[in-house]
Amino acid sequence: MRADVAGADPSLVRAAIETGDPLPGSAGFAGKVDGRLVRDVLGRQPLFSERDDATTWSHNPADLADPVAVPAGHVRTAAGDERVWTLPDPDPVSDPDEAVAAVRSAVDESLSGVATDGLAVAFSGGVDSALLAARLDAPLYAVGFPDSHDLDAARSGAAALGCDVRTVELDHAALEAAVPDLVAAIGRTDAMAVQIALPLFLVAERVAADGFDRLAVGQGADELFGGYAKVARAPDDPRVDADTVRGARREVMGTLPDQLQRDVLALRAAGVEPVAPLLHDRVVEEALALPGDLLVTDRGERKWALRLAAREWLPDRLAFREKKAVQYGSLVSRELDRLARQAGFKRRMDDHVTQFVESLVE
Incomplete structure (x- = not known):
């Protein structure tokens, strides 16, 4: 058949x-x-x-x-x-050097397999996108409001790598204009989904307008390698049920299908095909075998194994740089909230940003 x-x-x-x-x-x-x-x-x-x-x-x-x-x-x-398939749950590798070496090898092989024809890189200056930038011969694009953390981090990160970065500077008109098309693509109006997808959608539109049809993204690294605060705080964070860091990481990985569906649909609607090297099976397999203290150290340092592996290609100031989530680092979350309040959707209202988004697509 x-x-x-x-x-x-x-x-x-x-x-x-x-x-x-x-x-x-x-x-x-x-x-x-x-x-x-x-x-x-x-x-x-x-x-x-x-x-x-x-x-x-x-x-x-x-x-x-x-x-x-x-x-x-x-x-x-x-x-x-x-x-027919369930995510493996292997025993953790006991030798930390062996575990980091395995992650480094998997990341290396995955990035080596990425073709760069028609490719651009979504770059925010954090370790995930810096790995892509260091290894892929493709132009870098960053997105955010002019005073955002992400644009500052992208510029300094690109300078540290000896690269140029093209910036997509946002304003309120760009956010409002993009919301209806984005919502039509992802089929969701909830504030968090829209806040996360908007910067991806807007940078992808610029990438497509510049003639590229593929966009390399660092999606999956936080989920695989313990990048979330709620994972680092397990079992004391009420947002996770697990009582260990590894268990919390696995719990968070269960959210990937919904997140990736949102992001892929948003990027395709903007005119590019996403490329996510850090989500290749070989990287997933090695990440799942990491012990908890290589996800989060006893000092609370997150994505530790990935950062150690990244030192092969990145200066320490990028390998160990902390970065905000895209909706906060780009200031899209803050400014969408500001637009909602200016339109009369006050914070005392139930889920006021979602109500504002729905008003834009009615």
Whole structure:
């Protein structure tokens, strides 16, 4: 039967289904193989079908009348959804030097495999995007409001690497104009989703306008390597249920399919195809084997193994630089809140930014 899969050769997907291998050596995949809809274990490629017709499907929900996402790690047929892959839970590597070396090798191999034709790099000056910038011969793009942390960090980070960076300076008009198209693409109006996706969408629009059709992004590094404060504070942070750093990291990784669906749809709507080297199976596999103290040190330093591995290519001031999440570092979150209040949606109102977003798309 016909195969139509994004992200991987159909033969690899068939073998992964037969063996139950969740990390068969791809950067994610989704599509139709032998009459079945399939989506990889981390949901790195979006996939949808009509609610009542699994034979009508698309990578873009806008193509369907009543789209329902195929869950990550599942096969969908007319009979329903069946989980075929679960993320591995290996024992931690006992030798820290061996663990860091394995991460370094996996990152090196993944980045070495990225073709640079038509490629640009989304750059914010943090360790994730700096790795991409140092290893990929492609122009760097940064996005944010003129006084934002991300633009300052991108400029200083690019200087440290001896590179130029092209900046996309935002204003209120750019945010308001982008919201309807972004919401149409991702199918969501909740404030957090829109705040995270807006800077990606806007930098991608500039990248596409400049003639590039692929954008390298550092997505996944925070989830894989323990970049979140709530992971570092486990078990004392109420935002996670796990009682260890490794358990909290795994819990956070469970949010990746939803996040990646949002980001991929936003980037494609802006005119570029995302490239996420740090989410390749080989990197995922080595990250999962890290002990807790190589995710977060006893001093609270996050993404420790990735930072140590990154010293192969980055100066320490970039490898160990702390950076804000994109919605805060770019000031998009702050300025969207400001726009909402100027439009009469006050903070005392329930979820006032979401209400403002919905008013822009009505």
